[in-house]
Amino acid sequence: MKHIDIEEIQSWERFYRANFVNALSGFKAVSLVSTVNKEGTSNLAVFSNIVHIGADPALIGFINRPRAASPHTLANIEATGFFTINHVHPTFADKAHQTSAKYPEGVSEFEAVGLTPTFKAGFPAPFVAESMVQYALELSELVFLEKNNTYLVVGSLQHVFLDPDFVCSDGLIDLNKAESMVSLGVDAYCTTLPHARFAYAKAAKPTTRIDFA
């Protein structure tokens, strides 16, 4: 095993460093965050720093880069209070990635990359019709992280749309079946395979497997 210390990492060329550090924390749930501005123009952007905050209340967050680097999603959420998150699948991973390009003001990434906005359940922000797992959130907390000027955007879950066949008998959503993707670093997209589920761990008991069914 090679030992790499922080001085060496800091000495690297910045894209090399970004690729390395971004992958180090592991695979990430890659999703499309969809918002609208006050004028009704929709925005769609690929995010991979999505994090489960809690199940009750149901809170899901994501890390938004510094305001200057990624302005529209954050501004739209602040203006309207609403956003949707839509899983990415192999059939449109290239389009999801393409949303990271800088499009001129007033251009919707939906149109630019060829994905379909769909409005449902009276929710103000559109969902991505092509996505197999879609959910809607209302802004709950916006936490500024001063060390690097990023934001933790926490949303309160409002609606979910998915195929009920993905849901196991105990509530687990089998995202292997949905073919929801993970991302790695800033530009890699990967698929998954189930390995095992394990029963609730107890100190006095051996680890036992349970089913995905």
Next chain:
Amino acid sequence: MKHIDIEEIQSWERFYRANFVNALSGFKAVSLVSTVNKEGTSNLAVFSNIVHIGADPALIGFINRPRAASPHTLANIEATGFFTINHVHPTFADKAHQTSAKYPEGVSEFEAVGLTPTFKAGFPAPFVAESMVQYALELSELVFLEKNNTYLVVGSLQHVFLDPDFVCSDGLIDLNKAESMVSLGVDAYCTTLPHARFAYAKAAKPTTRIDFA
């Protein structure tokens, strides 16, 4: 597609709801967080809410559950300021899961589940010898999320240990090759397969593939 609203989710039995909501945000990087207390007893706990915060400065965070539910990791990090994060692989996914059991005070999960603590680079917290990707962090920011009493623990990267064969020519760590796992919900563990890498997206250019090499 089925529409499920938050009122329905709130009406569910709590384990069913936890399984569902925890999976909804997508697959997660699953890792073992290792710490020591002031008396030198090591603690090892599986965490899957790990989040990339930034590459320069290199900051990686994780969500820690409310203090009462998961006391040792947070207390040790507050007491010493240091922790390591160690990727989980199929060879010891069962042992990683078993660290979530409640062991008596003074029992190290390393010994209880059969994983090997290893001290390196003068770092105060041990690494998990069985892990193929290990990294060490110093506490940088501890953010309390008041909506559900959780904490975002942000660490500043200090050391990395890995096989240099995992690192692509442009810095990406190919975690498919390392067989680093992802988790799903509270008890499922999955493996990954590479799908595609895409070049930096530009508005005027079609999406183009790049190599994992």
